[in-house]
Amino acid sequence: MWLCPLCKSPLSEDGPWCCDKGHSFDVSRSGYVNLLPVQKKKSKQPGDNKDMIAARQQFHQRAGFLPLMENMGALIDAHVSARSVTLFDAGCGEGTYLSSLQSQLQKKGTTVQAAGSDISKAAIDIASKQYKNAQFVVASSFDLPVATASIDILLQVFAPGDDKTLARVLKDDGMLLHVAPGPDHLMALKKEAYATPRPHQLPEETRTGLTLVQRERLAFPINLTDPEMTMALVNMTPFTWKFNDEQRNRLVQDMKTVHADFILSVWKKSSAVPV
Numbered sequence: 001m002w003l004c005p006l007c008k009s010p011l012s013e014d015g016p017w018c019c020d021k022g023h024s025f026d027v028s029r030s031g032y033v034n035l036l037p038v039q040k041k042k043s044k045q046p047g048d049n050k051d052m053i054a055a056r057q058q059f060h061q062r063a064g065f066l067p068l069m070e071n072m073g074a075l076i077d078a079h080v081s082a083r084s085v086t087l088f089d090a091g092c093g094e095g096t097y098l099s100s101l102q103s104q105l106q107k108k109g110t111t112v113q114a115a116g117s118d119i120s121k122a123a124i125d126i127a128s129k130q131y132k133n134a135q136f137v138v139a140s141s142f143d144l145p146v147a148t149a150s151i152d153i154l155l156q157v158f159a160p161g162d163d164k165t166l167a168r169v170l171k172d173d174g175m176l177l178h179v180a181p182g183p184d185h186l187m188a189l190k191k192e193a194y195a196t197p198r199p200h201q202l203p204e205e206t207r208t209g210l211t212l213v214q215r216e217r218l219a220f221p222i223n224l225t226d227p228e229m230t231m232a233l234v235n236m237t238p239f240t241w242k243f244n245d246e247q248r249n250r251l252v253q254d255m256k257t258v259h260a261d262f263i264l265s266v267w268k269k270s271s272a273v274p275v
Contacts, residue, residue, distance in 0.1 A: 030128035047120025055235035073104035085152040091159020092116030095127030167209030182261030193242035
């Protein structure tokens with residue numbers, strides 16, 4: 001499934017990952033492989049930092065987005081009937097969505113080969129330590145080192161990516177499940193961060209190489225059960241950069257519920273969708 005990020009040749013996974021051109025990539029102690037060459041980095045440490053990743057991990061451990069993950073599983077059930085699938089999360093962060101969907105599929109008797117990538121080395125390190133039933137690599141979603149037509153179910157959750165690349169790695173009958181914030185997502189935090197907060201824009205309805213086959217909106221309240229959960233939510237979002245200590249402390253003390261709002265979209269390869 002994996003390709004060399006330097007020459008695009010297939011990678012052997014025996015010991016260090018190697019291609020037939022002689023490029024080699026070591027497996028880390030945590031179990032992940034770094035397939036993001038230094039010359040392709042746009043900064044020294046791209047992606048989310050350790051603090052944001054740790055906050056996201058703490059929030060997910062309290063199941064704050066559990067209804068979202070269950071809804072994602074229902075959409076996969078509606079569009080995928082195969083009993084053996086390759087599941088890939090492009091921009092997987094610390095791996096919670098990938099692990100949740102893998103578990104849901106396995107409980108229904110589906111054999112799952114799970115893998116994920118993220119540009120953040122810190123995120124992939126945590127994912128590899130937490131979830132030993134999946135393979136994780138450091139890589140960019142704009143240049144995935146993944147073989148063409150090798151993925152049955154592709155996840156893209158709050159993550160950027162290149163449409164042509166995502167369509168390329170999908171099998172002809174595969175699906176891309178995209179999750180974006182809905183108009184009112186975490187509006188209480190947004191109102192605290194901005195003087196004139198605006199609703200999130202709806203995701204595009206056209207994408208290169210892909211055809212939209214289903215879209216739905218999911219909204220639900222999140223009960224913030226303790227100060228640690230509230231602080232984790234605050235610190236895992238981009239809004240955290242807007243808050244000073246006084247604002248953070250006030251949010252932790254006063255905010256007991258927040259509104260989650262998501263847009264879930266199912267895409268398939270344009271060539272695979274009947275006209």
